[in-house]
Amino acid sequence: MILAFALFKYFPFGGLQRDFLRIALECQKRGHEIRVYTTSWLGDRPEGVDIKILPVSGSSNHRKMLDFQEQIQKAIANKNVDLLVGFNKMAGLDIYYAADTCFKEKALSSRGWWYRLTSRYKQYSAFEEAVFSTSSKTLSLLISRLQKPVFQKYYQTPDDRIVLLPPGISKDRCRPENYKEVRQAFRREFGFTDNEKLILLVGSGFKTKGLDRAIRALAALTEPVKSKTQLFVVGQDKREPFIALAKRLDAEHKVRFLSGRDDIPRFLLGADLLIHPAYNENTGTVLLEALVAGLPVLSTDVCGYAHYIQEADAGCVVPSPFSQECLNKLTNDMLLSDKLKIWQQNAINYSHRKDLYSMPEQAAEVIIQQAGGRHN
Structure with missing residues (x-):
């Protein structure tokens, strides 16, 4: 199968980036083709991974993120992709790897009322809602058990669309x-x-x-x-x-x-x-x-x-x-x-x-099962 991965930026020393690469390579090891959509890639490029650099535009980070989302959707519409896995919140994902905390919780608890009027708040809230709302079909892979009730508080995400993963310490x-x-x-x-x-x-x-x-x-x-x-x-x-x-x-x-x-x-x-x-x-x-x-x-x-x-x-x-x-x-x-x-x-x-190590293997298993179900 062809598995597409979306990550806004890759650099070798970020925790999210390390998780992404270990999961992608685990899927590759199981015989699947890996295609990565990103805006930049720093560091070594893994052998056999098809990396697509998307040149995004925008006057702010959230506008660049929106452009990234739109470019990915155009790219996979014309490609034979079996599944799209995102490592940043955006619309159109089949699976989201939840390395971030709940944006809405943080925004409402630490910012004034005026922040809710900004385009930044509205756009990032829309990204998050596209992943966790009851109308979404995205399956979320959570690595923090503390965040499950937080996301469900704001979006009522059903249990069957949330998978809790163990840690993945190398x-x-x-x-x-x-x-x-x-x-x-x-x-x-x-x-x-x-x-x-x-x-x-x-x-x-x-x-x-x-x-x-x-x-x-x-x-x-x-x-x-x-x-x-x-x-x-x-x-x-x-x-x-x-x-x-x-x-x-x-x-x-x-x-x-x-x-x-x-x-x-x-x-x-x-x-x-x-x-x-x-x-x-x-x-x-x-x-x-x-x-x-x-x-x-x-x-x-x-x-x-x-x-x-x-x-x-x-x-x-x-x-x-x-x-x-x-x-x-x-x-x-x-x-x-x-x-x-x-x-x-x-x-x-x-x-x-204690199992502190098997996150990449378990994440890959979920991804492949989801892709296989769609493929069949």
Whole structure:
């Protein structure tokens, strides 16, 4: 069968992009032809995948997204495509991979009434309604159990059009047998001694990930913890506002920015704590990547995967409503805690008994079954 995938932009370090590629390649591995519609592709192109670059136009992101939707519909109308799988909300999808939270919930709870009058709100609401409304036929693959009741609250989406998937953590994130050697080599490379601490924040979109909160927590550390602790930020985004914040808090020398990288497992093994104080987060894949590497986690409870950290007893979760003072205290206490090694072992034990890996396979199975049903 010919399976079409729609993704607005592809770059190699985004969580959504990694999920898309793993699902597409899993479908390809099962013998199906993969065609991708996107507006840009950065990085290596997988062998045998037909990538169609669509040059979109528009004065704003939502207008470009609308043009993308219209171009895809024209493209597949003239092609023998068995199924269209979207990784962004739009009309005409057979299957939607729900990596994003509910737009309407976020817009209505965090914006003023005037926002509902904007063309941006109206267009993104229309995209979401086209996927989740009762008149739609789109099947949604959800990766966060927290979002199912939210979408159903606004759109009354029937249960039979929502499939909950397990996480899909790549096995290369799991702690290897030689993890001690990898950790020692990493820490030598970056100049860390045994009694120094490394806090790690991973992810593009620094504002959403709560980097400002992490910098404030770093600056609030008590001595001598503060003098022996650094924060590494791995991801792609504008650094300037956060460098300015670190300067104001006299913590600039404690924060190091690194661009998106393909050796994240080394950082997970070399660090002492993953901090992820996100403002909102559908899942937070990096929480589980840290967990399977045996790295204790400190996150906010708005992350869809935060419950795994609590179930595993592999770190701490800041409850809502968010308190910076709570984050500051937990950061300081965790770095000093005798439980660091316990959290590490709890994480590894949990990663061995819980299915945190099969999302691409299960998503591919649903996609192929849906395509086969239509084909027959």
